[in-house]
Amino acid sequence: MAQPIRFELLRRDGHSQARRGRLTTPHGVIETPVFMPVGTQATVKTMAPWELKEIGAGIILSNTYHLHLRPGEQLIDRAGGLHGFMNWDGAVLTDSGGFQVFSLADLRKITDDGVSFRSHLDGSSHSFTPESVMAIENALGADIIMAFDECPPYPATRAYVETSLRRTVDWAQRCKASHQRPEEQGLFGIVQGGEFLDLRKEAALRLIDLDFPGYAIGGLSVGEPKPLMYDILAYTTPWLPVDKPRYLMGVGSPDDLFEGVERGVDMFDCVLPTRIARNGTVLTSEGKRVMKNARYSDDFLPLDPDCDCRVCKTFSRAYIRHLIKADEVLGIRLTSYHNVYFMLDLMKRIRQSIEADRFLGYKQEFYERYGYNEK
Numbered sequence: 001m002a003q004p005i006r007f008e009l010l011r012r013d014g015h016s017q018a019r020r021g022r023l024t025t026p027h028g029v030i031e032t033p034v035f036m037p038v039g040t041q042a043t044v045k046t047m048a049p050w051e052l053k054e055i056g057a058g059i060i061l062s063n064t065y066h067l068h069l070r071p072g073e074q075l076i077d078r079a080g081g082l083h084g085f086m087n088w089d090g091a092v093l094t095d096s097g098g099f100q101v102f103s104l105a106d107l108r109k110i111t112d113d114g115v116s117f118r119s120h121l122d123g124s125s126h127s128f129t130p131e132s133v134m135a136i137e138n139a140l141g142a143d144i145i146m147a148f149d150e151c152p153p154y155p156a157t158r159a160y161v162e163t164s165l166r167r168t169v170d171w172a173q174r175c176k177a178s179h180q181r182p183e184e185q186g187l188f189g190i191v192q193g194g195e196f197l198d199l200r201k202e203a204a205l206r207l208i209d210l211d212f213p214g215y216a217i218g219g220l221s222v223g224e225p226k227p228l229m230y231d232i233l234a235y236t237t238p239w240l241p242v243d244k245p246r247y248l249m250g251v252g253s254p255d256d257l258f259e260g261v262e263r264g265v266d267m268f269d270c271v272l273p274t275r276i277a278r279n280g281t282v283l284t285s286e287g288k289r290v291m292k293n294a295r296y297s298d299d300f301l302p303l304d305p306d307c308d309c310r311v312c313k314t315f316s317r318a319y320i321r322h323l324i325k326a327d328e329v330l331g332i333r334l335t336s337y338h339n340v341y342f343m344l345d346l347m348k349r350i351r352q353s354i355e356a357d358r359f360l361g362y363k364q365e366f367y368e369r370y371g372y373n374e375k
C-alpha cells in the first residue's frame with residue numbers, strides 16, 4: 001500500500017541522539033528537525049499563507065477540536081479540505097482533539113468508548129470517539145493526523161496513567177481500523193505513560209506493534225518540571241523505531257528545541273512564538289525582549305541585528321514599540337512574523353549544525369548568547 005508519509009534518516013549525530021532527516025508528504029518535503037507553526041483555527045495567527053511560504057514554513061498545525069466546533073468539518077471538506085479552505089499548499093498536521101477537550105471544554109466525561117463534552121463556545125453537547133475523530137480528520141484532509149488519545153494531567157497517579165495509557169493504545173487501534181484515507185493521510189500514534197518510565201516503554205512497544213508511519217510523544221509539556229520532561233524524553237525515544245519520525249507535542253521554546261533534538265526528536269510545535277508576540281515580546285539571539293519596555297522608545301536598531309527577516313530589515317524597535325503601545329494591529333503582525341521566522345531559522349541552523357557535526361557546539365554557542373533573563 002502506498003505510504004503518504006516517508007521518512008529518510010540522513011545523518012545521526014555521533015555525540016548525541018540528534019538526527020537529520022527528510023519527511024516526504026503529499027504536500028512537500030520537510031527537512032527535519034522541523035519547527036511547525038501552530039494554526040489552531042486554520043490560521044497561524046495574523047499571518048497569511050504567502051508570508052508563511054516566504055519565511056520557509058513547510059508544515060503547519062491545526063486542530064480537530066476547534067474546527068469541528070467552528071466552522072465544522074463538513075464545510076471545510078466542501079472547500080477542499082484545510083488546504084483548499086486556507087489556500088495553503090504546504091503540509092498540514094492536525095491534532096486529534098482529545099487534549100483540547102481537557103484543556104478547553106466543559107463538563108467532560110471520559111469512558112472507554114470516548115469523551116463527551118460541552119463546547120467552550122456555546123455549551124452544545126458533543127462526543128469524540130476514535131471513529132468520529134478519524135472521520136473529522138479525514139474530512140479536514142491533513143497530511144499527518146494524530147490518533148485520538150488521552151493526555152493525563154500532571155501530576156497523575158500511576159493507576160490513572162496506566163488506565164489512560166491502555167485506553168490510548170486501544171483507541172489508536174480503533175483509529176487505524178476506521179481511518180478512511182490511509183494512502184493520503186499518515187496516521188501517527190501517540191505515546192503516553194506520564195512520568196512512569198516502565199509505562200512509557202509499554203506504550204511505545206504496544207504502539208509499534210500497530211506499525212504507524214510516525215510516533216508522537218504526548219503527555220509532556222503539561223506543567224511538569226523541564227528536567228523531568230527531558231528525562232522522560234531521553235528514556236522514551238530509544239524505544240521508538242530509528243527510521244520513523246518522532247514528534248514531541250507542544251514543545252517548545254528555543255532551549256526546548258535543542259534539548260529535544262539532542263534526545264532524538266524530529267518534529268516540534270509550540271504556540272510560544274505567536275502567543276508572546278501578541279503582548280509584544282520578541283525572540284532574539286540575545287534572548288527575549290519585551291518591546292513595551294521604555295528602553296526601546298528611541299532604539300532605532302532592528303528587533304534582532306542578527307536576523308535576516310523582512311521585519312528586521314524594514315523596521316526599528318522604536319517603531320514596533322510605538323505600534324504595540326498604540327495597540328495598532330500592525331504591531332502584533334510584525335512581532336508574530338519575526339517570532340515565527342526566528343523559530344524556523346533557529347531550526348535551520350540546528351539542521352546545519354548536525355550536518356557539520358557540530359550540534360553540541362552550536363547549542364553551547366546559542367545558550368551563551370541567548371541567556372535566560374528578560375531584557
Ligand SMILES: Cc1ccc(CCc2c3nc[nH]c3cc3c(=O)[nH]c(N)nc23)cc1
Pocket residue numbers: 038039040061062063094095096097098099146149150151190217218219220221222249250251269
Ligand atoms: C493546533 C495544535 C495545537 C497544539 C497541539 C499539541 C497539543 C498537545 C500538547 N501540547 C502540550 N503538551 C501536549 C500533549 C498532547 C498530547 O499528549 N496529546 C495530544 N493529542 N496533543 C497534545 C497540536 C496542534
